Amino acid sequence: MNIIVCVKQIPDPETPAASFKVDEAAKKVIPAQGIPPVVNPFDPQATEAALRLKDATGGGKVTVISLGADSARDAIKHALAMGADEGVLLSDPSFDGIDNFETAVALSKAIEKVGEYDLVLTGRAAADWDMGVVPAGLGQLLGIPVVTIAKAIESDGSSVKVERVLDDGFQSVEAPLPAVVSVSNEFGEPRYPQLRQIMLAAKKTVQVWSAADLGLGADETGSANRWLPLEALYVPKVESNVEIIEGDTPEEKAHNLALKLRAAKLI
Amino acid sequence: MPGILVIAESNEGGIAPISFELIAAARELSGEGAGNVTALIAGSEGDAQQFIAHGADAAIAATNPALKSNLGEAYLPAVQGAIESTGADIVLVGQTSLGRDLGPALAFANKTAVAMDCVALKIEGGRLRATRSAYGGNARAEVTWKAPLQVATVKAKSFDALEADSGRSGSVTSSDAGAEPKVKVLGVSKAEATGVRLEDAPVVVSGGRGLGDPSAFGMLEELTKLLHGATGASRAACDLGWYPPSQQVGLTGKTVSPDLYIAVAISGASQHMAGMSSSKNIVAINKDGDANMVKVSKFAVVDDYKKVVPALIEEIKKLG
Numbered sequence: 001m002n003i004i005v006c007v008k009q010i011p012d013p014e015t016p017a018a019s020f021k022v023d024e025a026a027k028k029v030i031p032a033q034g035i036p037p038v039v040n041p042f043d044p045q046a047t048e049a050a051l052r053l054k055d056a057t058g059g060g061k062v063t064v065i066s067l068g069a070d071s072a073r074d075a076i077k078h079a080l081a082m083g084a085d086e087g088v089l090l091s092d093p094s095f096d097g098i099d100n101f102e103t104a105v106a107l108s109k110a111i112e113k114v115g116e117y118d119l120v121l122t123g124r125a126a127a128d129w130d131m132g133v134v135p136a137g138l139g140q141l142l143g144i145p146v147v148t149i150a151k152a153i154e155s156d157g158s159s160v161k162v163e164r165v166l167d168d169g170f171q172s173v174e175a176p177l178p179a180v181v182s183v184s185n186e187f188g189e190p191r192y193p194q195l196r197q198i199m200l201a202a203k204k205t206v207q208v209w210s211a212a213d214l215g216l217g218a219d220e221t222g223s224a225n226r227w228l229p230l231e232a233l234y235v236p237k238v239e240s241n242v243e244i245i246e247g248d249t250p251e252e253k254a255h256n257l258a259l260k261l262r263a264a265k266l267i
Numbered sequence: 268m269p270g271i272l273v274i275a276e277s278n279e280g281g282i283a284p285i286s287f288e289l290i291a292a293a294r295e296l297s298g299e300g301a302g303n304v305t306a307l308i309a310g311s312e313g314d315a316q317q318f319i320a321h322g323a324d325a326a327i328a329a330t331n332p333a334l335k336s337n338l339g340e341a342y343l344p345a346v347q348g349a350i351e352s353t354g355a356d357i358v359l360v361g362q363t364s365l366g367r368d369l370g371p372a373l374a375f376a377n378k379t380a381v382a383m384d385c386v387a388l389k390i391e392g393g394r395l396r397a398t399r400s401a402y403g404g405n406a407r408a409e410v411t412w413k414a415p416l417q418v419a420t421v422k423a424k425s426f427d428a429l430e431a432d433s434g435r436s437g438s439v440t441s442s443d444a445g446a447e448p449k450v451k452v453l454g455v456s457k458a459e460a461t462g463v464r465l466e467d468a469p470v471v472v473s474g475g476r477g478l479g480d481p482s483a484f485g486m487l488e489e490l491t492k493l494l495h496g497a498t499g500a501s502r503a504a505c506d507l508g509w510y511p512p513s514q515q516v517g518l519t520g521k522t523v524s525p526d527l528y529i530a531v532a533i534s535g536a537s538q539h540m541a542g543m544s545s546s547k548n549i550v551a552i553n554k555d556g557d558a559n560m561v562k563v564s565k566f567a568v569v570d571d572y573k574k575v576v577p578a579l580i581e582e583i584k585k586l587g
Binding site for chain 2: 014029132139171228244249250264
């Protein structure tokens with residue numbers, strides 16, 4: 001079965017809060033010094049799901065698409081090192097500052113350009129904006145069913161059975177193919193690329209498609225055409241009301257903490 | 268005539284609390300000139316009636332059985348019908364399983380955007396302006412909409428529900444709009460409870476990479492047991508194999524909001540904060556007084572956890 005996986009490169013969510021800075025005038029995050037961007041932590045699960053489904057259904061092709069800066073090649077290479085077959089980078093100056101909705105439009109055009117696909121997989125959301133809207137967008141724009149937040153996926157090649165994660169349990173659903181499925185961290189640990197695979201992936205070529213290659217109109221991309229205009233971006237002031245527990249020794253501090261917690265009826 | 272449509276929902280315990288919070292949010296926006304408030308709920312007219320007392324001007328009972336699937340796709344015809352009949356230009360949904368599925372589907376079906384997981388809403392110049400967290404809580408974003416219809420999902424507990432007032436009146440109607448979704452529901456199961464679930468525990472004690480040693484979790488578990496809570500871990504600690512991934516708290520793990528969250532040797536990167544920042548009381552035990560976790564906590568012990576945690580266990584035993 002032919003599967004397309006959409007991945008995104010984002011600032012490392014393990015970045016210490018003190019290193020996180022925003023350029024309020026530009027309404028952009030300033031990349032933290034010395035902390036390289038990473039693959040969105042939900043995306044390797046989507047790639048893992050694609051690889052397992054490809055094997056289970058007796059072959060096919062896994063194509064990885066990422067929209068982003070040139071550095072997003074690393075996110076594609078990560079998926080290729082896991083075992084994906086081909087990579088496409090969507091890169092264009094007009095993609096700078098676009099929102100999740102414009103991204104969904106660009107990705108849907110790229111998926112149509114790839115052509116043959118039975119299934120489109122994404123992570124449940126990207127951990128930077130944490131919106132989780134692209135899967136629904138791809139479904140609507142491609143005119144195919146969408147199943148969100150999957151912890152398990154099975155397919156016989158004509159339909160897909162998905163175990164969805166709900167707030168208080170799980171829901172098992174079935175959708176005809178082609179379909180879009182977003183994959184959650186509950187799917188399980190993705191495989192870790194081995195050195196040999198990383199070296200092989202480095203040799204695989206990544207195609208680069210521009211806005212023009214995708215047939216995107218001037219009004220379909222660019223930060224000025226955001227569906228959800230960003231009016232302000234800032235680091236919220238943390239009103240620190242912390243009470244540092246006093247004491248000359250760790251034991252005395254522990255004693256004082258226990259008393260405070262008891263007084264506050266927390267223990 | 269503009270207006271606000273609230274998509275309410277119910278669960279096993281009746282109307283979900285987020286639904287009344289959404290009505291309260293809509294009432295505030297109405298006060299700022301956003302028009303009438305209409306609630307839509309999958310259920311009976313009796314269910315719908317409750318929203319009038321809680322602040323809605325009108326309520327619609329969506330009776331089509333397809334809505335029972337709780338899938339966004341199944342809700343679309345009923346919601347579209349309500350948007351047309353009320354003229355609503357704002358739709359509010361809870362950030363729940365339904366909201367995560369319906370919000371984006373509704374937005375794209377109307378060629379408009381949805382702002383997910385909003386924590387504040389206001390009307391400016393007759394249009395909605397929403398505030399939401401981004402970058403795992405490290406940043407706040409304020410957004411508006413380009414297209415006429417403005418869809419937002421709202422984070423739980425961002426608004427206080429209004430007291431029910433049985434003296435309020437409003438129209439209650441029903442609609443059987445609905446469509447058999449392309450996605451078929453085969454079954455639903457509840458999360459299994461083994462011991463105290465992390466998400467339900469009133470007290471959570473978590474450890475991070477700063478523990479420096481996986482055996483330290485034994486100490487945390489002892490403290491946990493004493494406090495009848497659950498033990499969690501940061502992603503970094505789970506990735507090192509120090510604690511099971513099922514107990515990971517954070518962006519890619521569980522989201523918890525206990526009464527008491529004790530963070531031991533956890534610095535407080537957004538990956539972890541995303542899973543526990545709504546805890547009601549945070550205690551940090553950390554060697555580094557500048558750690559983010561110390562700043563956001565109510566009480567902090569700035570010292571070596573190896574000495575503090577065993578002493579704390581003894582002190583709590585003494586208090587009984």
